[in-house]
């Protein structure tokens with residue numbers, strides 16, 4: 001039994017931002033995971049571990065095969081499901097993935113030892129707050145899938161380490177629809193995340209140094225393309 005997610009499952013995972021029947025259609029009709037990815041997706045579901053949902057998996061397949069990134073950074077490894085998906089669909093990439101939860105790190109290490117056959121994945125253990133500042137590589141794809149209130153905190157460093165023309169994908173940005181409401185209608189416990197996401201939107205959606213898109217897959221993806229060597233963000 002995996003302890004980390006046994007009690008505090010993110011309730012937004014169960015609040016679809018598009019019609020339930022469309023979510024069902026996407027989950028049933030888009031090609032199933034195969035082999036170890038299927039096994040890991042099943043394990044995550046049984047243990048309540050929040051890995052990317054199936055419609056996002058299918059989107060990533062297309063994105064990775066089209067963009068063919070060589071250097072990928074992921075913030076939020078969990079059991080390594082999305083890192084192994086990226087390794088499979090971007091077979092020429094090197095992937096650095098960061099997590100701070102010891103239980104997830106142990107599971108990810110086991111899974112990488114078994115399934116990262118081309119040795120594409122490097123796991124960095126610790127808080128992204130500390131680790132990001134030490135990265136000296138340039139990435140062409142960054143996948144942010146960690147604590148949502150911190151996206152705006154991590155973004156300046158992530159953009160610094162992103163190639164011009166590179167892409168940042170940020171997961172779970174709709175808060176089950178809360179982001180569209182006034183703050184008074186949002187549960188008190190969710191307001192730090194709400195404020196962080198509003199700051200993220202203000203900094204990115206209409207920024208001339210970025211091209212942004214919002215996709216209603218899972219709890220929402222924000223896509224950012226870096227257009228200039230230095231991206232100006234509000235203070």
Ligand SMILES: C[S@@+](CC[C@H](N)C(=O)[O-])C[C@H]1O[C@@H](n2cnc3c(N)ncnc32)[C@H](O)[C@@H]1O
Pocket residue numbers: 050051052075076077078079080081082083098099100101104126127128129145146147150
């Ligand atoms: C949603 S899960 C990642 C799921 C994974 N990307 C997948 O789809 O297979 C989020 C993970 O981010 C990690 N995390 C959250 N905040 C973090 C931080 N500040 N630094 C490092 N890891 C963090 C958590 O420990 C958790 O394992």
